C-alpha cells in the first residue's frame with residue numbers, strides 16, 4: 001500500500017510538472033494538497049514519509065483525531081480545511097487548520113473572524129464560489145461575490161487569500177476554472193484553489209495555485 005501511494009505521488013508530480021511547463025506556469029507556484037479524508041492511516045504515513053506536508057480534510061473532528069498528535073513530529077505540516085464548516089466547529093477549526101478553503105456564507109465568515117480574534121490567529125481563507133449556481137451546493141453566487149468580499153475584507157478584516165471552486169460534476173470544469181480566475185483578478189486576489197484528481201491539469205493551465213487531490217494519490221476512500 002505504501003508503495004502504491006508513493007508511486008501515485010510520483011505520478012501526480014510528473015503530471016503537475018508537465019501541465020506547468022505546457023502552460024508557462026512555475027511549478028513552485030502550485031501547491032499540491034493531498035486530500036486525506038476517510039483514508040486509512042497507513043496511506044497517510046506513506047505520504048508523510050514521501051515528503052508530503054500539505055493535507056486537506058473536510059471534517060473538523062476527523063481532522064483533529066488524525067492530525068493533532070502529528071504536529072509535534074511534523075512541525076512543517078500545513079492543514080487545509082476543504083469542506084463546509086458548521087459554526088459550532090469554528091473554534092476547533094481555527095485552532096487546527098492553517099488554511100480554510102470553504103468560506104461560503106456570512107455567518108461562517110463572522111464566526112471565523114471572531115474566533116481568530118479570540119485565538120490570536122490570522123488564517124488565510126478562500127471564498128468558495130458557486131460558479132454553477134447549483135442550489136444544493138455551498139458557495140457564494142457570482143452575483144453576490146462583490147458584496148461578500150467587501151463584507152469579509154472590509155467589515156470583518158478576514159484574511160482572504162483567494163477563491164475556491166468545486167465545479168458541477170456534469171459540466172466541463174475549464175469554464176468554471178476560467179471564471180474563477182477572472183473573478184479573482186477583478187478583486188486582486190492571487191490564490192486559486194481549484195482542480196481535483198480528474199481535472200487538476202486543466203486547473204493548473206488556468207492559474208490554480210492550490211490543487212486538491214485525493215483519490216488519485218490515496219486510492220478509493222471509505223464510504224461516508
Ligand SMILES: *Cc1c(COP(=O)(O)O)cnc(C)c1O
Nearest residue numbers: 035058082196197212213214215
Ligand atoms: C474530496 C475532495 C477533494 C478530492 O477529491 P478527489 O476527486 O478524490 O481528488 C477535493 N476537494 C474537495 C472540496 C473535496 O471535498
